[in-house]
Amino acid sequence: MVPLRLFPAALAAACAVAVAAACGGSGGGGTMILATTTSTYDSGLLDELVPRFERETGVDVKVIAVGTGAALRMAGEGNVDAVLVHAPEAEAEYVARGDLVSGRLVMTNDFVIAGPPDDPAAAVAPDLPAALAAIASHGRFVSRGDGSGTHTRELALWALAGVDPRDVIREETGQGMGATLIVASQRRAYTLTDRATWLALHKVLDLAVLFEGDARLRNVYHVYVVSPARHEGVAADHAEAFAAFLVAPRTQALIGQFRADEFGQSLFTPAAASAAGGGG
Amino acid sequence: MSALWDGLREAVRLIASGDGELFAIAARTLLVSGSATALAMLAGVPLGYLLGRARFPARTLILAGVGTGMGMPPVVAGLVIWLLLVRNGPFGGFELIYTKPAMIIAQFVIATPLVTAFTAASIQALPARLPDLLAVLGAGRLRTLWLLAREARLGLLAAVIAGFGAVVSEVGASMAVGGNLADDTRVLTTAIVTETSRANTERALAYGLVLLAMAFAVVAVLTLAQQRGPR
Numbered sequence: 001m002v003p004l005r006l007f008p009a010a011l012a013a014a015c016a017v018a019v020a021a022a023c024g025g026s027g028g029g030g031t032m033i034l035a036t037t038t039s040t041y042d043s044g045l046l047d048e049l050v051p052r053f054e055r056e057t058g059v060d061v062k063v064i065a066v067g068t069g070a071a072l073r074m075a076g077e078g079n080v081d082a083v084l085v086h087a088p089e090a091e092a093e094y095v096a097r098g099d100l101v102s103g104r105l106v107m108t109n110d111f112v113i114a115g116p117p118d119d120p121a122a123a124v125a126p127d128l129p130a131a132l133a134a135i136a137s138h139g140r141f142v143s144r145g146d147g148s149g150t151h152t153r154e155l156a157l158w159a160l161a162g163v164d165p166r167d168v169i170r171e172e173t174g175q176g177m178g179a180t181l182i183v184a185s186q187r188r189a190y191t192l193t194d195r196a197t198w199l200a201l202h203k204v205l206d207l208a209v210l211f212e213g214d215a216r217l218r219n220v221y222h223v224y225v226v227s228p229a230r231h232e233g234v235a236a237d238h239a240e241a242f243a244a245f246l247v248a249p250r251t252q253a254l255i256g257q258f259r260a261d262e263f264g265q266s267l268f269t270p271a272a273a274s275a276a277g278g279g280g
Numbered sequence: 281m282s283a284l285w286d287g288l289r290e291a292v293r294l295i296a297s298g299d300g301e302l303f304a305i306a307a308r309t310l311l312v313s314g315s316a317t318a319l320a321m322l323a324g325v326p327l328g329y330l331l332g333r334a335r336f337p338a339r340t341l342i343l344a345g346v347g348t349g350m351g352m353p354p355v356v357a358g359l360v361i362w363l364l365l366v367r368n369g370p371f372g373g374f375e376l377i378y379t380k381p382a383m384i385i386a387q388f389v390i391a392t393p394l395v396t397a398f399t400a401a402s403i404q405a406l407p408a409r410l411p412d413l414l415a416v417l418g419a420g421r422l423r424t425l426w427l428l429a430r431e432a433r434l435g436l437l438a439a440v441i442a443g444f445g446a447v448v449s450e451v452g453a454s455m456a457v458g459g460n461l462a463d464d465t466r467v468l469t470t471a472i473v474t475e476t477s478r479a480n481t482e483r484a485l486a487y488g489l490v491l492l493a494m495a496f497a498v499v500a501v502l503t504l505a506q507q508r509g510p511r
Contacts, residue, residue, distance in 0.1 A: 062378045077368055182476075
C-alpha cells in the first residue's frame with residue numbers, strides 16, 4: 001500500500017536540489033578566509049579595509065571574527081588562509097611549528113583598564129601591578145574568557161601582579177570585546193579592553209579609563225599567511241596579497257586615519273614601517 | 281525604559297527610511313530560511329507520511345529519533361555541520377563553509393525533524409482506511425496522495441510554519457556555518473548579535489522588528505491557506 005520505494009527517490013531529489021543550490025552559491029574569482037579578532041572587527045576597521053582590497057584584487061575575503069585563540073587554532077588546522085591576531089607569544093608557537101608564515105607587523109595600539117567612573121576599588125594607581133592588586137582586592141572584574149588575545153593578556157597581567165585570578169571576583173563572558181564591555185558597564189565592573197573597541201563603544205558605556213600608558217599594555221597586531229606547504233588547499237597567493245595590502249603605505253595611512261576625526265585620536269597606530277618588512 | 285522607547289522610535293525611523301542594508305539582510309534571511317524550509321518539506325513530508333502510515337520494525341525508534349531531532353539545539357547542529365564542511369573536514373572539498381548553501385544545509389537539518397514529526401502526526405490523525413476507500417472510489421496512486429494531503433492540510437501547513445519559524449529565528453547554526461559575513465551570509469538574527477556587540481542598539485532593534493514582521497507575514501499567509509476552504 002505504502003509506496004516505500006518512493007521515499008528514497010524523494011530524499012535523493014531533495015539532496016539533488018540542495019547540491020544544486022550549493023553549487024549556485026560559489027561566485028567567480030578567488031576567495032580567501034581571514035580569521036581575525038573581535039577587536040579589529042567590532043571597531044569597524046576591517047569594514048573599511050577589506051572592501052578596498054576586494055575592489056583592487058577581485059578577491060572575495062570572508063572575514064570570520066573570533067578570538068585570537070580560535071583564529072590560531074583554525075590556522076593550525078589549515079581551515080583558513082590568513083590570520084590577523086594580537087597574541088605574540090601564542091603566535092610564536094604556530095610560527096615555530098610552521099603553520100604560519102610571512103608574518104608582518106601591521107599596527108599597534110594599547111590595552112586600557114576600564115571600570116566604573118567612581119572607581120570603587122581605587123584602580124587609579126601609581127603602577128600597573130598596584131592597579132591590578134586594587135581591583136583584585138576591592139573590585140569585580142569581567143573577563144573575556146574566550147582564549148582571545150585580550151584574555152591571554154589579562155591572564156599574563158594577573159601573573160605579573162602576583163594575583164591568582166581565582167582569588168578575584170571575576171566573571172567570564174566568553175564573548176567578544178564589545179559584548180564584554182557592555183556586561184562590565186551594566187555590572188559596574190572593571191575590565192581590560194583594547195583601545196580601539198573602547199573608543200568605538202565608550203559613548204554608550206558607563207565606564208571610564210582608569211589605568212593606561214604602561215609599556216606592558218602595548219597591543220601588537222600581526223598578519224600571517226597559513227603555510228601552503230603544511231596545509232593543502234590554502235589560498236596562499238590571495239593571503240599573501242592581503243598581507244602585503246595591509247602593510248602597503250596607502251593602507252597604513254588609512255589605518256592611522258581610521259575614525260581619528262571622530263574620536264580626536266587614532267584607534268590604531270600603523271606600524272609596518274617601523275618593522276622594516278620583518279616581524280613575526 | 282526610556283532607552284527601550286528611544287530605541288524603538290529610532291528603529292521605526294530606520295525601517296521607514298528604507299534603509300538599504302536592512303532590506304538586503306531581510307531579503308537574504310527570507311531566501312536562506314525559505315529555501316531550507318522548502319527542502320525540509322521535500323524530505324520531511326514523504327518521511328513523515330511513511331512514518332505515519334507504514335508499519336515496520338524500526339518505526340518507533342525512528343519516530344523517537346525524529347522527536348529528539350525536534351528538540352536539538354540549533355547551535356549543536358551548527359557545530360556538527362561546521363565540522364563536516366570546514367576545509368579540512370570530510371566535506372571540505374566542496375568549499376561550502378561560510379556560504380549561504382552551508383546555512384541552508386544547517387537550517388534544513390534543523391527544520392526536517394519538525395516537518396517530519398508534524399506530517400506524521402497529521403497523517404496518523406486521518407482515518408486509517410481512507411486510502412483504501414479512495415482507491416475503491418477509483419483514485420489512482422498520485423490522486424490518492426493528493427487527496428490525502430488535502431485532508432491533512434491543517435497538519436502539513438503547521439509543519440511548514442513550525443519549520444520556517446524554527447530556522448528563521450535560530451542564530452547559533454547560522455553564525456557557525458555562515459560566518460555572519462557582511463553582504464553575504466549575515467541574516468537578521470546574526471545581524472542582531474553583531475549590532476548588539478557594537479552597541480548599535482537601535483539598529484539591532486530595527487532588525488528584530490523586521491524579523492517579527494516577516495515571521496508574522498509568512499505565518500499569516502500560511503494560516504490563511506490553512507483555514508480557508510471547506511473543512
